Amino acid sequence: MMKIKIHVTLRESVLDPQGTAVKSSLHAMNYHEVQDVRIGKYLEVMIEPSDRPVDEVVKEMCEKLLANTVIEDYEYEVEEAVTQ
Amino acid sequence: MMKIKIHVTLRESVLDPQGTAVKSSLHAMNYHEVQDVRIGKYLEVMIEPSDRPVDEVVKEMCEKLLANTVIEDYEYEVEEAVTQ
Numbered sequence: 001m002m003k004i005k006i007h008v009t010l011r012e013s014v015l016d017p018q019g020t021a022v023k024s025s026l027h028a029m030n031y032h033e034v035q036d037v038r039i040g041k042y043l044e045v046m047i048e049p050s051d052r053p054v055d056e057v058v059k060e061m062c063e064k065l066l067a068n069t070v071i072e073d074y075e076y077e078v079e080e081a082v083t084q
Numbered sequence: 085m086m087k088i089k090i091h092v093t094l095r096e097s098v099l100d101p102q103g104t105a106v107k108s109s110l111h112a113m114n115y116h117e118v119q120d121v122r123i124g125k126y127l128e129v130m131i132e133p134s135d136r137p138v139d140e141v142v143k144e145m146c147e148k149l150l151a152n153t154v155i156e157d158y159e160y161e162v163e164e165a166v167t168q
Contacts, residue, residue, distance in 0.1 A: 001119065007126050022127070022149070031145055035085065035130040042091050042126035043106070046119040061115055066106070 009040035093124035
């Protein structure tokens with residue numbers, strides 16, 4: 001069993017209204033040291049190795065479903081041999 | 085300027101319907117190697133150091149606003165000296 005940790009983040013050029021709202025809230029709570037907030041998704045996917053290479057499977061899942069590559073970037077790392 | 089990378093995840097004992105939905109979709113797309121999916125939030129917060137220790141500020145922000153500690157856990161790492 002492998003644990004895949006995937007980060008899906010908005011591209012830099014794309015506005016992040018959710019992040020802006022959180023920044024405003026933090027300022028309203030007197031955290032004026034906060035300069036910027038960007039919010040993305042974090043997914044942990046448990047995969048049972050198959051006959052296809054994991055990298056190929058994960059990239060395909062990200063491109064087809066997990067990330068919208070028009071406005072989002074994704075990164076992942078693979079943790080081998082996780083026992084549940 | 086420091087970049088704080090924050091992961092907010094549901095506690096293990098808490099059901100994750102969003103993750104379950106994504107898992108079902110992946111199975112429907114014939115990714116049967118997927119055993120489980122858990123979905124959390126990933127935040128990047130840019131902070132200008134103040135007179136308070138960064139760890140103290142970040143923990144406080146997480147507990148008060150960014151995570152609901154009844155059902156969520158948070159982890160963070162600090163990247164020093166980021167130039168924008």
